[in-house]
Amino acid sequence: xxxxxxxxxxxxxxxxxxxxxxxxxxxxxxxxxxxxxxxxxxxxxxxxxxxxxxxxxxxxxxxxxxxxxxxxxxxxxxxxxxxxxxxxxxxxxxxxxxxxxxxxxxxxxxxxxxxxxxxxxxxxxxxxxxxxxxxxxxxxxxxxxxxxxxxxxxxxxxxxxxxxxxxxxxxxxxxxxxxxxxxxxxxxxxxxxxxxxxxxxxxxxxxxxxxxxxxxxxxxxxxxxxxxxxxxxxxxxxxxxxxxxxxxxxxxxxxxxxxx
Numbered sequence: 015x016x017x018x019x020x021x022x023x024x025x026x027x028x029x030x031x032x033x034x035x036x037x038x039x040x041x042x043x044x045x046x047x048x049x050x051x052x053x054x055x056x057x058x059x060x061x062x063x064x065x066x067x068x069x070x071x072x073x074x075x076x077x078x079x080x081x082x083x084x085x086x087x088x089x090x091x092x093x094x095x096x097x098x099x100x101x102x103x104x105x106x107x108x109x110x111x112x113x114x115x116x117x118x119x120x121x122x123x124x125x126x127x128x129x130x131x132x133x134x135x136x137x138x139x140x141x142x143x144x145x146x147x148x149x150x151x152x153x154x155x156x157x158x159x160x161x162x163x164x165x166x167x168x169x170x171x172x173x174x175x176x177x178x179x180x181x182x183x184x185x186x187x188x189x190x191x192x193x194x195x196x197x198x199x200x201x202x203x204x205x206x207x208x209x210x211x212x213x214x215x216x217x218x219x220x221x222x223x224x225x226x227x228x229x230x231x232x233x234x235x236x237x238x239x240x241x242x243x244x245x246x247x248x249x250x251x252x253x254x255x256x257x258x259x260x261x262x263x264x265x266x267x268x269x270x271x272x273x274x
Contacts, residue, residue, distance in 0.1 A: 050076050058207065065101055066108065066206050100185040104206065107146065111164075112226065112274075113202040114140075117150040117192045125197040126151070129215040136219055137173055138246035141165035142239060143226050144204070150183050153194045158183045169244055203274040204231060231274045 036054060038044045045058040047067060056070060071077050084090070107113055118126035133140075133147065140147065144167055152158035160178035178186075190208065192198055199212040201222060210225060226232050239245070 047071065049074055065105075099182055100189060103182060103186070104189075107202075107204070108206050109204050109274075110144070112143065112145045112204055113148050114145050114222065115148045115150065115186075115190065115192070115200050115202065117187065117194065117199070118197045119151070119153045119195055120157070121151045123151075123197055125215045128217070129199065132216055132219055137165050137171045138169040139219065139223060141167055142169045142244060142246060143223065143232065144235070145222075145226065148186070150178075150187060150192070150194075152180070152183070155180055155184065158194070160186070169246055201225065203229065205274040207274075229274055 032038070033040065036044075036046045036057070038046065043059065046054060047056045047058075047070065049055055055074070072081065116126065116129055120126075146165065147163040148160065149163070150158070150160045158180040160183040162176040162178060164174040164176070166172055186192075187194055190200060190202075192200070197214070199216070201209045201212075203209045209229075216222060227236065
């Protein structure tokens with residue numbers, strides 16, 4: 015940690031001051047990224063892939079100068095030999111799409127089938143919220159497989175599907191710490207962070223939509239979409255297709271510092 019002496023790393027007074035400076039609590043996970051001057055740049059309330067952190071740091075003015083000097087000096091990290099398929103896959107969605115991941119031991123699992131039923135006729139709501147569905151099934155390596163469903167962001171009722179290899183399914187589960195033995199779901203924001211876990215199927219997607227619609231970036235998207243007249247039919251999403259009753263409330267009720 016640049017700016018701190020080695021002995022300060024175990025100095026409780028310094029640790030207390032750092033937590034106070036960056037509004038960190040002692041009983042919850044919290045991670046802060048600073049520049050070399052120790053000024054706050056970004057915070058994370060859940061673990062995040064280091065590749066995403068490195069990409070963000072590389073946008074700092076101080077880091078750009080370092081990279082230019084490193085390039086002149088011929089300094090570079092050794093390239094990995096193995097394919098980076100998982101990293102490439104996830105990078106497709108960062109800052110572009112949210113992911114709703116559904117995992118089950120097999121495609122006949124009762125909870126899995128119930129969740130698929132809840133997703134019926136939700137293409138418009140998923141599309142407008144920039145949510146892609148990622149279905150992962152199978153326990154053993156030979157049985158694992160997956161499907162990615164991409165919905166048009168204009169809310170049209172079409173869907174594009176992509177098959178996933180068993181290796182990629184395994185890597186995705188390992189990355190998000192998903193057990194292949196149990197049904198589970200999780201929502202991943204545009205920043206690549208997990209926003210919520212669900213151990214059982216959601217009978218209505220309204221709860222998911224409420225969470226997404228409370229996010230700061232989503233509120234900006236909603237304002238743009240409403241100005242363009244983009245909305246879903248009234249018969250979707252429990253009778254209020256575009257969740258217009260919730261949007262007004264979130265204008266005053268949203269208190270999170272970030273949300274994607």
